[in-house]
Amino acid sequence: MDIAAVNALPYExxxxxxxxxxxxxxxxxxxxxxxxxxxxxxxxxxxxxEFIDALPESGKEGILRCHPDLAGRDLQSGSxxxxxxxxxxxxxxxxxxxxxxxxxxxxxxxxxxxxGFPFVICARMHDKxxxxxxxFARCQNERAVERARGIEEVKKIxxxxxxxxxxxxxRL
Ligand SMILES: NC(=O)N[C@H]1NC(=O)NC1=O
Numbered sequence: 001m002d003i004a005a006v007n008a009l010p011y012e013x014x015x016x017x018x019x020x021x022x023x024x025x026x027x028x029x030x031x032x033x034x035x036x037x038x039x040x041x042x043x044x045x046x047x048x049x050e051f052i053d054a055l056p057e058s059g060k061e062g063i064l065r066c067h068p069d070l071a072g073r074d075l076q077s078g079s080x081x082x083x084x085x086x087x088x089x090x091x092x093x094x095x096x097x098x099x100x101x102x103x104x105x106x107x108x109x110x111x112x113x114x115x116g117f118p119f120v121i122c123a124r125m126h127d128k129x130x131x132x133x134x135x136f137a138r139c140q141n142e143r144a145v146e147r148a149r150g151i152e153e154v155k156k157i158x159x160x161x162x163x164x165x166x167x168x169x170x171r172l
Contacts, residue, residue, distance in 0.1 A: 002166075003037075003038055003039070003040055003041055003043075003044070004037075006018075006038065006041075006044065006166070007036045007037040007038060011030065011033045014029065014030075014033050015029050015030050015033070017165065018162070018165065020081055020082075020083055020161070021048065021158045021161045021162050021165070022048065022052070022063060022066075022154060022157075022158050023066050023067050023068075023081065023083070023084060023154075023157070024066040024067075024081065025063055025066055028048055028051055028052065028063075029048075031051055032044065032047040032048055032051055035047045041162060041163070041166055044162065045158065045159060045162055048155075048158060049155055049158075052151060052154070052155070057144075057147060060147055060150075060151050061116065061117050061147060063151070063154055064117035064118060064120055064147070064150045064151070064154070065117050065118065067084075067118055067120045067154075068080055068081075068084055068118075069108045069118050069119075070088060070091075070093050070104065070108065070119065070121070070123060070131060070135075071088065071093040071094075071096055071101060071104045071105070071108075072105075072108060075088055075093060075094060083161055087122075087123040087124050087157070088123055090123065090124055091123040091124065091126055091127060091128060091131060092127060092128035093123065093128065093131075095128075096128060100128065100132065103132060104131075104132060104135070107119075107132070107135045107136060107139060108135070110139055111135065111138070111139050114139060114143075115143050115146050115147075116143075117146075117147070117150065119135050119138065119139075119150075120150040120153045120154060120157075121134055121135075121153050122153050122156035122157045122160065123157075124157075124160050125156065
């Protein structure tokens, strides 16, 4: 399970295995495949990051819009991706009390109305109190600041997803 094994994957397997390192954006994984061979996992991560940075602002917002709300309807209906489900469950999003749940729903809605994309945060790095605090604070920012902030969080999520795939996926 090393970068040589990742480099040896045909693109179909590469996209099957790594296609959700950026939530619901397998096009990013498919695009960076042509940059093989990667010298390290960090080099693969850097290629993903560079691809994202080269997108126009509308593309970056598109990436954010592919993310499900935290504690939102996809969590309630059980339709989150496996990765997102683990992240949201781990940070307590499935165990909000009714006050926290309604505050989260109200602030998520306020955030989306203000910016036109959802609030994104690397859930694995925070607990529910911290997420609510950040959501409240970030609602006050400017749109460009939030776009950049959300993309930073996407990269943190991607980093942790890549790490756990390479550590645990025995297909690699
Ligand atoms: N909206 C949002 O932040 N979603 C996510 N964050 C995370 O760590 N996993 C997600 O699905």
